[in-house]
Amino acid sequence: AAVPLRAQTNPTGTISGKVVDQEGLPVPGATVTVQSPAMQGSRSATTSANGDYIIPFLPAGEYEVTTQLTGFKTVKQTSRVSPSASVTVSPRLIVSTVSETVTVTGHVEEEFGQKASVATNFKEDLIDKLPTNRTFVAAAQLTPGVQNTGPNGGLAINGAMSFESLYVVNGVVVNENIRGQALNLFIEDALQETTITTAAVSAEYGRFQGGVIQAITKSGGNEFSGSYRATFDNNKWVKLTPYPNDKRTDKMIYTQEATLGGPIVKDRLWFFGAGRMTGNRVTAGTTFATNLNFDDTRNQKRGEGKLTWALNGNHTFKGAYTKISDTENGNFFGNIMDFDSLVNRATPQDLLSTNYTGIISPKFFVEGQYSRRRFTFQHSGSQFTDLIKGTLMLDQSRNTARYNSPTFCGVCDDERRDNQNVTAKATYFASTGSLGSHNVVFGFDLFDDKRFANNHQSGSDYRVYSTSVIIQGPTLFPVLDNRTFIRWTPIFVGSEGNRFRTYSGFVNDAWSFNKHWSFNVGVRYDKNSGTDSQGSAVVKDAAFSPRFSATFDPKGNGEWTVNAAYGHYVAAIANSVGDAGSAGGQPATIDFDYLGPAVNTGNPANPVPIAGALQTLFDWFNANGGTNRPTRGSPSIPGLNTHIDNTLKSPNSREITFGVTRRLGTRGAVRLDGIFRKFRDFYASRADTTTGKVQDQFGRSFDLRLVENTNDLKRSYRGMNLQISYHAFDRLNLGGNYTLGELKGNVEGENGGSGPIQDTILRYPEYFDRRWNYTEGDLNADVRHKVRAWASYEFPVPDAIGRVNLGVLQYFNSGTPYGAQGTVDTRPYVTNPGYSNAPATVNYYFTARDAFHMDRLWRTDLALNYAHKLGVKKAELFLRGTVVNAFNRKGLTNFWGGINSELDLGCGTGGCISTTVLTNANNNTVARFNPFTETPVEGVNWRKAPTFGQPTSRFAYQTPRTYQFAVGFRF
Numbered sequence: 001a002a003v004p005l006r007a008q009t010n011p012t013g014t015i016s017g018k019v020v021d022q023e024g025l026p027v028p029g030a031t032v033t034v035q036s037p038a039m040q041g042s043r044s045a046t047t048s049a050n051g052d053y054i055i056p057f058l059p060a061g062e063y064e065v066t067t068q069l070t071g072f073k074t075v076k077q078t079s080r081v082s083p084s085a086s087v088t089v090s091p092r093l094i095v096s097t098v099s100e101t102v103t104v105t106g107h108v109e110e111e112f113g114q115k116a117s118v119a120t121n122f123k124e125d126l127i128d129k130l131p132t133n134r135t136f137v138a139a140a141q142l143t144p145g146v147q148n149t150g151p152n153g154g155l156a157i158n159g160a161m162s163f164e165s166l167y168v169v170n171g172v173v174v175n176e177n178i179r180g181q182a183l184n185l186f187i188e189d190a191l192q193e194t195t196i197t198t199a200a201v202s203a204e205y206g207r208f209q210g211g212v213i214q215a216i217t218k219s220g221g222n223e224f225s226g227s228y229r230a231t232f233d234n235n236k237w238v239k240l241t242p243y244p245n246d247k248r249t250d251k252m253i254y255t256q257e258a259t260l261g262g263p264i265v266k267d268r269l270w271f272f273g274a275g276r277m278t279g280n281r282v283t284a285g286t287t288f289a290t291n292l293n294f295d296d297t298r299n300q301k302r303g304e305g306k307l308t309w310a311l312n313g314n315h316t317f318k319g320a321y322t323k324i325s326d327t328e329n330g331n332f333f334g335n336i337m338d339f340d341s342l343v344n345r346a347t348p349q350d351l352l353s354t355n356y357t358g359i360i361s362p363k364f365f366v367e368g369q370y371s372r373r374r375f376t377f378q379h380s381g382s383q384f385t386d387l388i389k390g391t392l393m394l395d396q397s398r399n400t401a402r403y404n405s406p407t408f409c410g411v412c413d414d415e416r417r418d419n420q421n422v423t424a425k426a427t428y429f430a431s432t433g434s435l436g437s438h439n440v441v442f443g444f445d446l447f448d449d450k451r452f453a454n455n456h457q458s459g460s461d462y463r464v465y466s467t468s469v470i471i472q473g474p475t476l477f478p479v480l481d482n483r484t485f486i487r488w489t490p491i492f493v494g495s496e497g498n499r500f501r502t503y504s505g506f507v508n509d510a511w512s513f514n515k516h517w518s519f520n521v522g523v524r525y526d527k528n529s530g531t532d533s534q535g536s537a538v539v540k541d542a543a544f545s546p547r548f549s550a551t552f553d554p555k556g557n558g559e560w561t562v563n564a565a566y567g568h569y570v571a572a573i574a575n576s577v578g579d580a581g582s583a584g585g586q587p588a589t590i591d592f593d594y595l596g597p598a599v600n601t602g603n604p605a606n607p608v609p610i611a612g613a614l615q616t617l618f619d620w621f622n623a624n625g626g627t628n629r630p631t632r633g634s635p636s637i638p639g640l641n642t643h644i645d646n647t648l649k650s651p652n653s654r655e656i657t658f659g660v661t662r663r664l665g666t667r668g669a670v671r672l673d674g675i676f677r678k679f680r681d682f683y684a685s686r687a688d689t690t691t692g693k694v695q696d697q698f699g700r701s702f703d704l705r706l707v708e709n710t711n712d713l714k715r716s717y718r719g720m721n722l723q724i725s726y727h728a729f730d731r732l733n734l735g736g737n738y739t740l741g742e743l744k745g746n747v748e749g750e751n752g753g754s755g756p757i758q759d760t761i762l763r764y765p766e767y768f769d770r771r772w773n774y775t776e777g778d779l780n781a782d783v784r785h786k787v788r789a790w791a792s793y794e795f796p797v798p799d800a801i802g803r804v805n806l807g808v809l810q811y812f813n814s815g816t817p818y819g820a821q822g823t824v825d826t827r828p829y830v831t832n833p834g835y836s837n838a839p840a841t842v843n844y845y846f847t848a849r850d851a852f853h854m855d856r857l858w859r860t861d862l863a864l865n866y867a868h869k870l871g872v873k874k875a876e877l878f879l880r881g882t883v884v885n886a887f888n889r890k891g892l893t894n895f896w897g898g899i900n901s902e903l904d905l906g907c908g909t910g911g912c913i914s915t916t917v918l919t920n921a922n923n924n925t926v927a928r929f930n931p932f933t934e935t936p937v938e939g940v941n942w943r944k945a946p947t948f949g950q951p952t953s954r955f956a957y958q959t960p961r962t963y964q965f966a967v968g969f970r971f
Contacts, residue, residue, distance in 0.1 A: 010171035010318055010355040010369060011083035011195075011216055016054040016429075016439065017090035018512075019047045019067055026051025027093055030069040036061045036081075037221050040310040041267045045362060052431035052512075054439060056365045057316065057357040060193055060216055067091040073102050082121045083195050083216050085113065086439070086510060111735060112723050114661045116520060116549030116563035118199035118673050120144070120723070124192055126733075129792045130807040131861035131882040136169070136215035137182055139194040142788050142809075144721035144737040145675065146198065146211070149781040149816055151752035151911075154181050156781040157198050159677050159717020159743045160210030160653070161750045164571050168214035170306075170320055172353045172371040177417035177451050177575050179755035182213070183375060185322050185351045187302055189227055189257040190217040190274035198721075199657045199675050200565035203508045203522030203547045204425070204441060207572040209653045209679065219308045219318070220261030220270035225874075229968035231255040235284050239888050239960035245291035246954045249284050257968075269309050276302040288335040288401045288952050292474055294342060296330035314359040322351040331380070333407040334753065335399060335952045337469070338476055340389075343406045345380040349373070365427040367443075370420075377415040381408030382459030387618050388611050390459030393478060396922050397468040398947060399914040403476050404610050409456035416497075420448040436513040445504040451575050452497035453533075454585040457489040461587070464617060467922070470600055470607050477607035480599040480617060483922055485632050488590045493639060495533040495585025500578050503527045508547070515556035520549040520565075528573050528650060533584030534639065541649035543570045563659040563673075570652045574756040577683050578648070580707050583639025591632035591840070596620030633840030634687065634703055634764070641694050642685070645708035653679045668726035668734075677717045681709040682747055686762035689833050701836040705763065712761050714776060715745035731796065736789030736810075743782040746774040746849070752911065766833060767826045768842040769932060777849030778817045787812040802868035802876075811859040815892075817850035822917030822942055829930045841921045844931055846942050852949065854913070855891030857958050862886050875971035881964070888961040892951060912956035916945035 015034055019027045032053050033044040038061025045053040060083045067075045072093040079087050094102070112120050122139040132138040140146050140155055148155055150162020157165050163180025166173065174183045198211040205212050233253040240246045256279075261272035283296045306320040329344040336342070353371040360366060382405045384390040393404040425443025432438070457463060465485050466478040508522030523546045530539030549565035579586060599616055600607045608616070621629075636642055659673035687705045694704050719741035726734045750756050761774055778784075788811060795804040823841035832838055867878040893912055919942050920928045929941040936942050951957065 010353070011214055012057045012059055012357065013081035013083060014054060014056045014086040014439070015058060015063065015065060015079065015081060015089055016052070016086055016437070017088050018051045018437070019053065019090065020051055020092055021072070022092060022094050027069060027072070030067055030072075030093065033066045033068070034058065034063045035066075036063045037223075038062070038219070040270065040308070040316070041313055043313060048431035050431045050433055050437070052437040054429045056359065056427060057367070059219060065089050065091075067093065069093060072096060075102050083193060083214060085119075085121075085195070111725050112669070112671050114558060114561040114663075114669070114671075115518070115551050116200045116565045116657070116659065117197060117202065118145070118657060118659065118675070118721065119195055119197040121193060121195045126792065127194075128880070129805055129863060129865055130790055130809050131863035131884060132809070134188040134191070135184070136186070136191060136194040136213060140196045140213045142790070143196040143198065144723055144739045144786070145719055145741070146196065147781060147783045147786065149783055151750055151755070152179070152181070154179065155210070155213075157210035158675055158719060159679070159715065159741070161756070162210075162781070163574065163750060163755050164208055165210035166205065166208040166212045168212065170216055170353060171214075171355065171369055172351060172373060173419060173421055173447070174351070174373060176375065177419065177449055183349060184302075185324065185349060185373070186215065186217060187257055187259070187274040187276040187304055189229055189259050190272070190304055192216050192218050199655060199673065200549050200563070200567060201547070201569070202520060203506045203524040203545060204443070206445070206504050206506070206524050206526050206545060206570065207447060207502055209569045209571045209651065217274070217304065217306065218259065218261055218272050219306055220263070220272040222263050222266045224260075224262035225971060226260035227258065227968060227970035229257045229966050231257070231964065231966040233964050235282070237963040239962070241954045241957040241960050242890055243286060243951055243954035243957065245286055245293065247284060247286070247293050249282055249295065251282055253281050254279050255281070267310065269307065272306040274304045276300075285330070285332075286954055287337050289398050289947075290337050290471055290474060290476070292339065294330060294339060296328065298326070298328045300324065300326045316357050318355040320351075320353050324349040333402070335401040337395065337398075337401050337403040338474070340404055341402050341406050343379070343381060343383075343410055345410065346378040347376065347380070348378070349375045363429045366425070368424045370422050372420050373418060375417045379410040380415070381410035381412070381456065382406045383410050385409070385411065385459045387460050387462065388614050391462045391464055391614060392458040393464045393466055393610070395469045396465050396483070397916065397918075397945060399916050399952060400465070403469070405459055407458065409459045411459070412456050413452075413454045415453040415455075416451065418450045420450070422446045436511060439510040440507065442507040443505070445502075445506070447502045447504070447572070449500045449572065449575055450497060451579075452495055452585075454491055454495050455587055456491060457587050461488065461490050463487040463489065464614065470603070472607075476610060477600050478610060478613045479601060480594060480596075480613055481601050482593070482595060483924070484594040486592045486594055486617070486621060488592065488627055489587035491585060491587055493534060493583035493585075496535050498531060498533040498575065498579045498582070498584075500528065500530040500539065500573050500575055502572050503529065516553050518551045520547070522547045526570050526650070530573055530578045532579045532582035532644075533586065534582045535584075536582065538581060538644040539573050539578050539648055543650060543652065545570050559663050561661045563657070563661070565655075565657045567655040568652065569655065570650045573648070573650055574683065576754060577707065577756055577758060578644070580758065581638060581642050581644040586638035588635065588637040590627070590635040590637070592621070592629050593632045594621070596624070628698065631837055634835075634837035636705065637696070637702060640696060641702040642705045642707065645706040648708055649681060651679065651681045651683065651709070653677050664726060667728070668724065670724045671722070673721045675717070675719045675721065679715040680711055682711070682713045682715070682749060683756060683758045684708060684710040684713070684762050685758040685760060687764055688762065693836055703836050707758055710759070710762055713745070713747040713759055713774075715743075715747050715749070715779070717741065717743045731794040733792045734790070736787070739783070739786040741783060741786070743779045744777065745779055746776045748780055764835065764839050767830050767839050772844050772931060773842060775819070775845040775849045777819070779849070780816060780818060782817055782850070783813050785812065785814040799869070802866055805865040807863035807865065809861040811857065811861070813857040815853035815856050817853050818913070818915060819845055819849045819851045820847040820917050820942075820944060820948070821845050821915065822919045823921045824919055824931055825921050826931055828928075829932055844919070844936075846917060846936060846938070854893065857891045857893065858889055859884070859958060860886045870969070873971065875969065877969050878967070880966045884959055884962040884964075886961065889958060890960065891958050892956055893958045912952060914945065914947035914950050914952055916948055918943050918945050
């Protein structure tokens with residue numbers, strides 16, 4: 001059974017336990033030896049005077065554990081070691097006068113353990129048999145408490161925001177720097193197994209509030225092994241959705257994967273390499289509202305190389321390098337309405353890691369790791385910088401859908417998002433008489449988050465929010481009137497690159513008191529040291545994170561275990577938030593009302609094209625003061641009116657868990673966990689009568705905003721996770737889980753475009769009432785019921801024919817909530833207390849936050865696997881066919897959408913459905929009302945836009961029936 005995760009170095013496991021005789025008394029001096037195909041050579045330990053032993057740094061795999069002592073029968077048993085887990089093997093020796101060996105048959109290994117840490121482990125073999133896309137994120141989505149309901153389908157774990165989890169491959173953090181999502185720095189056939197820890201996490205892990213998803217890749221062995229796989233997709237094999245003008249391109253898409261590993265010197269030096277090529281992978285997309293079809297063509301190559309060197313039985317070195325080249329023609333950002341919003345870009349990545357483990361003595365062990373990840377955006381944005389072709393336009397009447405020019409600037413500086421990580425730790429194993437054994441780990445962790453970006457929001461640094469758009473076939477004609485506004489997003493100071501470092505120290509004691517009680521006691525200290533993109537120190541906070549858990553085994557035989565845990569988790573400072581006060585590379589946001597000639601109002605017979613409309617708009621703008629005009633609402637000017645408060649600290653959460661596990665004989669187990677989390681210290685931007693004012697170089701006055709933390713916002717999660725794993729008989733394995741959860745509050749805290757955001761609850765408080773501006777209820781990421789159930793069945797066919805396996809995966813999710821929220825102008829009803837830039841509009845919830853729900857989602861996926869031996873050692877041919885959504889259900893997916901495979905582009909940053917509400921702020925035909933004294937009437941003071949609740953793209957629907965097959969060989 002596993003105990004808490006180890007620090008985020010290259011994850012290895014531990015086998016430990018207590019050797020006793022037939023009377024239950026400790027046996028000192030016994031030799032415990034472990035061997036595995038996953039490990040170079042063998043490892044041994046001698047039991048202490050109390051019968052305790054420990055064998056650390058074991059690569060994940062199947063182990064034979066042999067216990068020997070003269071005068072006793074030799075005991076052999078097998079055990080599975082998972083990444084970063086400690087397995088307990090406590091053999092009972094029987095006196096014997098002759099040399100004799102006893103083989104002990106253990107229980108079937110399930111996907112979850114019995115200790116307090118709520119962790120689920122998926123091995124490559126199961127993931128390959130089931131109809132998944134074989135990534136470590138796909139494995140995480142099978143885990144209870146994990147929902148893919150964050151922006152862009154990001155994973156929200158036990159109520160945390162989707163950017164607040166930790167993704168680790170071979171001990172290296174692969175989170176993207178801004179939105180926190182996992183980068184695909186792996187080859188699927190190289191993955192060995194994935195562990196997802198969602199609660200009761202050891203103090204050795206930090207900088208997260210959600211969970212820890214860690215995967216390891218293969219390392220070679222004493223025998224040569226490898227594989228080749230060709231996977232075949234075709235968009236024609238994907239059924240059409242109900243979305244208008246949905247279409248498919250009939251073109252075969254190939255993905256090739258290859259792996260090879262083996263010995264350079266047996267038991268000393270192993271190698272492993274893997275590669276993946278997609279060729280030109282074409283995905284058909286459809287624009288929003290205009291329903292135009294376009295191709296997104298992506299060509300990606302991935303490569304991985306790894307060496308493992310055992311200097312001797314006590315010292316091991318590992319080095320790995322992964323490189324990705326990635327080009328994409330047809331990329332887009334948000335919901336787009338035309339082809340001019342598409343871009344051709346490249347996003348190369350690479351990853352380097354080195355690791356050392358050393359057994360200094362039978363009781364003292366050390367480990368160190370260095371890693372570096374680099375990620376670059378090249379040409380990602382508009383290729384034009386002039387006012388006509390370089391200006392991004394957005395349609396206020398259609399969920400701010402985008403047109404005319406791509407988001408961002410593709411001819412400005414490349415953007416780099418990198419990190420470095422140095423970890424060192426030591427372990428001391430103490431065996432005592434009356435107080436049991438202690439496995440004490442203490443260490444240091446330095447994480448360096450680096451970003452260089454001149455973050456131009458468009459090619460021209462202008463965005464125009466048109467009141468509406470007239471659509472005539474593929475041609476768009478913007479409607480400009482006094483509801484239109486111009487957004488200027490200049491960068492006043494170039495970026496020097498930012499760095500946000502976290503210095504961490506931790507100590508953790510895995511304490512095995514006796515056969516009934518075990519504890520995990522730890523504390524972590526994290527200190528932030530942030531330098532913004534102008535080189536100024538902005539963040540210097542620090543926090544302690546205590547963790548405690550206890551496990552009680554009433555019978556001392558593992559049949560029942562009861563767990564309880566408390567954890568305090570502290571996130572890292574979000575890069576974009578910590579840099580918000582810097583002018584370096586950061587765009588200002590300055591809005592101006594358009595009060596010029598009306599364009600295309602009243603449905604003209606010959607509407608003015610985009611170029612003419614923009615020319616009219618900018619001619620008026622520049623003739624009437626241009627950027628020196630009075631602003632619309634409150635500008636945000638990094639480095640001028642936005643400052644980082646000197647008290648800014650990391651958001652954090654407190655967690656309480658209770659659990660019980662019951663072993664079902666030797667065939668399986670069932671586990672039930674209750675989890676409660678409360679989140680604190682949210683990011684907010686404050687501007688009130690106490691924050692003061694600042695002036696620019698022209699003497700214009702602006703209200704000062706301070707980026708700080710607040711607990712005026714609310715977010716909490718309570719959930720119950722039920723897991724079961726059962727080996728019904730030799731050919732049938734069953735597993736699954738059920739999550740009952742509730743995520744409530746009044747803060748979403750993130751969006752698809754920016755990732756983490758600063759909330760506005762403390763900004764201009766006189767201009768809104770929290771009752772209708774910050775309504776509490778179920779949040780967008782809430783999924784009340786989630787079910788994942790699977791079965792793997794081996795058909796009884798003769799060996800001469802081969803092996804045939806059927807994998808079935810059943811999904812169910814209840815619908816995610818959303819409300820009718822619009823903007824209102826409250827300025828006519830508020831006496832300005834002295835602000836320079838009162839807000840032009842504020843948000844208003846016209847319904848409950850959770851008044852509406854997306855569809856309930858059912859899905860049945862199938863996988864058929866066939867393998868035939870070639871008669872040469874372990875060599876075999878294989879065939880894998882999958883059907884996703886076998887019954888072709890057509891429900892609208894969760895609010896933000898999720899991605900099933902690379903055939904899906906996702907809904908974009910605007911969400912999967914339109915939630916546009918018409919008010920007097922964006923439509924002249926809607927009557928004003930006083931939000932402080934009047935209750936708005938639907939149809940009079942507000943109304944849902946015609947598109948409200950409607951899908952924004954075909955990806956708003958759950959993945960339609962999709963066929964895929966793969967062929968290959970392995971040896």
